[in-house]
Structures are given as structure tokens and as C-alpha cells.
Amino acid sequence: MDKLRKGFPVLKNYTYLNTAASGLLPEKVFEFRQDHDLDFLVSASVLKEKQGEVLTEVRETVGKFFNCAPERVALVPNFSYGFNTLLEGLEKPKKALLIKNDYPSINWPVESRNFKCFYAEIDAHLEDNIRVALRKHQPDFFAFSIVQYINGVKLSIEFLKEIKKEFPETIFIADGTQFLGTEIFEFDSTGLDVVISSSYKWLNGGYGNGFILFNENVTGKIQPKHLGFGSLQGKYKAHEGNFIGKFEPGHQDTLNYGSLSVALKLLQTTGMDKIEAQVQKLKDFSKEKFSELGLLEDFVVERKEHSSIFNIKGDDKLFKFLRSENIIASQRGAGIRVSMHYFNTVEEVEKLLQVLKSRR
Template identity: 65%
Template sequence: MDNLRKGFPVLEQYTYLNTAASGLLPEKVWEYRQEHDLDFFLKASLLKEKMGDILTGVRESVGRFFMCAPNRVALVPNFSYGFNSILESIDKPSKVLLLKNDYPSINWAVESRDFRVVYADINEKLEENIIAQIEKEQPHFFAFSLVQWINGVKLNVEFLKKLKAKFPDVILIADGTQYFGTEAFDFDASGLDIAVSSCYKWMNAGYGNGFILFNESVQGKISPKNLGFGSLQGKYKAHEGNFIGKFEPGHYDTLNFGSLKVAIDLLQQTGMELISEKINKLKTIARERFAEAGLLEEWTLQREDYSSLFNIKGDEQLFNRLKGEGIITSLRGEGIRVSMHYFNSEKDLNRLFKALKI
């Protein structure tokens, strides 16, 4: 298992428990970026002539990894860009269901537009709250995070499938930024209509790259309006009026999107089964120890499925003390957010437990 730490030199300096804020840049991705910029430095437009082929490779890699046909994969710089583009594609005034206190880049983007907005509470009865609000309010869209950014509360795929079966006309739009890269995910079987994600966290792809996955049924239900030179360039975007091209209007950075392909290759080489096995082991150990010490909100312990992202009781003074001991976390909400990925180890957790005196 220690072999999983190779290629992440920052782990030699810190106990890094902060992937929920920023994932690590793997050595293989760094090497790709060095080689890419050297090529650009030496070849300029000769390299950029290959831009279409490079982006096609990225699109197909994303599609294979998430079980979504490449002609339904749009490449975007980040979640917020992609999500805002989707919102601009929705006729107003549609009714949108949100989760109260969900990730600001979701809720702020919806609330700033002319939508009718209703909310479901995030608590131990999250799934029941969602169903009750859909039955009562009959929204056109439901936009939400698969994993909550503050406390790691997770909506699992089985619930999403049941939700879609029960409410087939509600368009489900999910943010996967705090989820994708932690376990295998079959988009076409998930029940989601649209999934959007940045890739700088659990995908370990660096900044400036993301994607949107679309279900076949979405075309005709939203009307993207962006157009530019990039909208018509490359495989899968061969004609004017195509769908995914309207989410890709400009020239794209092959450095950043090429990094995403290398990061996906690394996840596949490591093996998603092994990655999820390692994460599950670590999160189980952490949850049990945090619970025994009374560091978690009681209601979160009532949920069977959970992520490897936790919010433990603590203030800025404790946060700074942990940082002083080389333990990297984040201040979020009313506590300290701790998150662990497959390259973390039980030794990392034991250092944290020792520092917390639990």
C-alpha cells in the first residue's frame, strides 16, 4: 500500500489531509506539463495544430472512465464555468430545487438568476427531505453536490437511480467535484441527467480542467447559446448547431486538458477498485475514532454511506497548531475539515489522532 504514495513528493514533507481543498499534482502529470510546455516553447503553432487530436483524446478518456459516450462529454475549464453555462441554457422562470447551504458555486449561481428556488434541508433525513420537496414543489430541475463540501455527507448512486425512476421528468444536475476520483462511477447507469466537475481535487489533474457529462435525453430540454471558433472544431463537433460544441466556444489549453488525461490514466493504472478500497479503509478508521472522541455532528453518524471528508470540532487555534505540526487541513463551516485520499496512510491518521490527543 505504501507504493500508492510514490509520485507525490509533498507527502514527504507534510501529513496532507486536505484533498477536499486541493488535490496533489502527481509526478506523472507534472512531467507531462514540463514536456508539453517545452514542446510549445520550441514548436509554437506546430504543437497547436494538434490541439483537436489532443482534446479528442481527452474527451474519449473522460467518456471511458465515467461510462459516457464521448459525443456527450463537454470539456470545460472548471465546474463553475460549466454550471453557469448550463443555467444560461435553461428557460426561465423554471423552478429549481437546491439543498440548503450546499456549495456556494451551486446555490449562488442559481439564486442570482430568475429562477423560482425551493430548498431541501441537509440533515439525517436528507433523502426523505428531497423526495418530499419534489412531491410538494414539483421542480423542473434539482441541482446538488454528490458530496457536501463542509461535512462530507454523501448521496449515493442507488438513491439517485430510485429518485430518477420516481420522478423521471425532473432534470438531475450533480456536482461531482468532491466525489469523482474516489470510486468507480457509471454515469449512464446513475440516473443523473447532467454531471459537472472540476478535476483539481480527487482527480489530481491540476487546475484549469473539468467536464460535463450529458444523458442523451437532455438535448432538447436545455438550449445552450455559446458559440465560437472552438464550437465547431474537432471530432464530435462537426457541424453548426451541435450540442457539446456550444459549451466549448473558445481555444482550449492543451496543457491543462492534457493533464486531465494523464491523471485519468494514472487512476486507471492504480485501479479504481484498489483506490476505493484504500479510501474506505481510511474513512472507516477515521470516523470511528472521531465519533468516539465526540468530534462529529451526531446526526452525520446516523448515515450509512459517507465520504472520506469529515468536519471535526475545532477552532482556528487548533487549525494553526495542526498546521504548525505539518498536518494540512482546512477551516470550513464551524470546524476543521479533514479529508483523505488513496495516497494517505494509517500513519497519517495516527499523526492526526496524536495531535488531537484522541
């Protein structure tokens, strides 16, 4: 376990149960960022001449990590930029299916445009609710979080594979920001059309970088309109009007995208199998203990599939007390959200439990 925690100095100062808000910056990523900016300081445009090579390497690293061909990987600064660019490339009006109370960066951009919106309710039967809504409304696209940001409710990849087969004409657009980095994920085997993700949470890539993974069949259904000098620069953007280039106009930030590449390589070195096993251990233990104390919503306890994000019952006083004990969490919805990544331990969860019991 000490090996898994090595390289995250924050863990020496806090019981950090807040990756769902902001992932930790690994020392290796910090060192890369220092070296990059030092190179820029002393070489300026000489460094930037290598931008195409750097971005090609990042794209290939992302593609390899998530099993998606690099020519179907777009590099974007964050989820919202990529998602809004994609929405502008969809013909209007169209019918959209959303999950009620999903992350605002998903629902708000759809609702603010000329789409007719329908919703699936989040409860113990979320999967059934989605299936019923898809059958009833026959939406042109379904935009959703794989893991819900408030309470950690998770849609299994197996369910998504199954439901996509039933509705092949609906464009499935998934937000992976609260999911990618917690378990092995092979995009091409899922059947999903689009997965968009920021990298500052579970991938520990820092801010200012993200990516989009595209199914090879989706490009004709989306017509993005953004264009700029950067749209034609690089190994995978050789021709005018190419698809991923329309998500990458202008000069790209080699500091931030390079940080993503370093972060993914660190996860690879650690081993996604080990990371998945540790996250599974933590979420199983946490769910059992939180359930015993009556800290979770009933429908969350009922559900078989869940993430390592939990919204526990607690008010502002409890939140401030946790912070006084150097336990870092977030206030979300009506409770306190805690989240565990692979560098966390059962002992840290037990410390949280002891503090919670002392306040009852």
C-alpha cells in the same frame, strides 16, 4: 501502500489531509506539463495544429473512465463555467430544488437568476427531505453536490438512481467535484441527466480543467447559447449548432486538458478498485475514531453513507497547531475539515488523533 504514495512528493513534507481543498499534483502530470510547454516553446503553432487530436483523445479518455459516450462529454475549464453555461440554456422562469448550504458555486448561480428556488435541509434524513421536496414542489431541475463540501455528507448513487426513476421529468444536475475519483462511477447506469466536475481535487488533474457528462435524453431540454470558433473544431463537433460545441467556444487549453487525461490514466493504472477500497478503509476508520472522541455532528454519526471528508470540532488555535505539526487541513464552517484520499494511510489518521488527544 508505498506504491500508492509514489509520485506525490508533497507527502514527504506533510501529513496531507486536504484533498477536499486541493488535490495533489502527481509527478506524471507535472512531467507532461513540462514536456507540453517545451514543445510549445520550440514549435508554437505546429503544436497547436494538433489541438483537435489532443482534445479528442481527452474526451475519449474521460468518456471511457466514467462510462459516457465521448460525444456526450464536454470539456470545460471548471465546474462554475460549465454550470453557468448550462443555466443560461434553461428557459426561465423555472422551479429549482437546491440543498440548503450546498457549495456556493451551485446555489449562488441559481439564486442569482430568475428561478424560483426551494430547498432540502441537510440532516440525518437528507434523502427523505429531498424526496419530500421533489414531491411537494415538482421542480424543473434539481442541482446538488453528490458530496457536501463542508461536512462530507454523501448521497449514495443507489439513492440517486432510485429518486431519478420516480421523477424522470426533473433534470438532475450533479456536482461531482468532491466525489469523482474516490470510487468507481459509471455515469450511464445512474440515470442522472448531467454531472459536472472540476478535476483539481480527487482526480488530481490540476487546475484549469473539468468536464460535463450528459445523458443522451437531456440535450433537447437545454439550449446553451455560447458559440465560438472552437465550437466547431474536432471529431465530435462536426456540425454547426452541435450541443457540446456550445460549451467549448474559443481556443481550448491543451496543457490543462492534457493534464486531465494523464491524471485519469494514472488512476486507471493504479486501479479504481484499489482506490475505492483504500478510501473506504480510511473513511470507516476515521468515522469510528472521530465519533469515539465526540468530534462529529450527531447527525453525521447517525448516517450510514458518508465520504472521506469530515468536519471535526476545533477552533482557530487548534487549526494553527495542526499546521505547526505539518498536518494540512482546512477551516470550513464551524470546524476543521479533514479529508483522506487513496494515498493517505491509517497511520496518518492516527497521527492526527494523537495530536487532537494531546490538545484536549
